[in-house]
Amino acid sequence: xxxxxxxxxxxxxxxxxxxxxxxxxxxxxxxxxxxxxxxxxxxxxxxxxxxxxxxxxxxxxxxxxxxxxxxxxxxxxxxxxxxxxxxxxxxxxxxxxxxxxxxxxxxxxxxxxxxxxxxxxxxxxxxxxxxxxxxxxxxxxxxxxxxxxxxxxxxxxxxxxxxxxxxxxxx
Numbered sequence: 001x002x003x004x005x006x007x008x009x010x011x012x013x014x015x016x017x018x019x020x021x022x023x024x025x026x027x028x029x030x031x032x033x034x035x036x037x038x039x040x041x042x043x044x045x046x047x048x049x050x051x052x053x054x055x056x057x058x059x060x061x062x063x064x065x066x067x068x069x070x071x072x073x074x075x076x077x078x079x080x081x082x083x084x085x086x087x088x089x090x091x092x093x094x095x096x097x098x099x100x101x102x103x104x105x106x107x108x109x110x111x112x113x114x115x116x117x118x119x120x121x122x123x124x125x126x127x128x129x130x131x132x133x134x135x136x137x138x139x140x141x142x143x144x145x146x147x148x149x150x151x152x153x154x155x156x157x158x159x160x161x162x163x164x165x166x167x168x169x170x171x
Contacts (some may be wrong), residue, residue: 010036014043 006029012018013026031037065159139156 006036007039010040011043014040014047 008032009018009026013023013030018026028038087168139157141154143154145151
């Protein structure tokens, strides 16, 4: 046995958990070892101090009555768990499923109605991906890169700038 197991056995002996032949063997070992004698004495002293300072707590009822109440409570909870739940009315079932569905549909409707609509710029994209414009107020710049197989089209929709001012600024 290692030292920790021996200490636990000495503690069990002091607590009265070891009896008979094993207790006699352990007592002989304690008698032959000064460390174990010291540990045994300290544990016995501590047990005495705890026992002397602890106040007795009498139960208001007898032990049998107390444990019968606990057994009845356990039995009552078992029976309550075994009982089938009463069937829910159709209105509760309908409310349980209809309320979330109505909430989700209201949220989807709200989100779709709040999306901004893009202004109609009169731009159409043909099947050959060429850009056609029908509005004179939009400036278009196109960049094609054959190396990257990419085309970039920049649309400038500046309605608030007057054309005369733009021409003066560009000159």
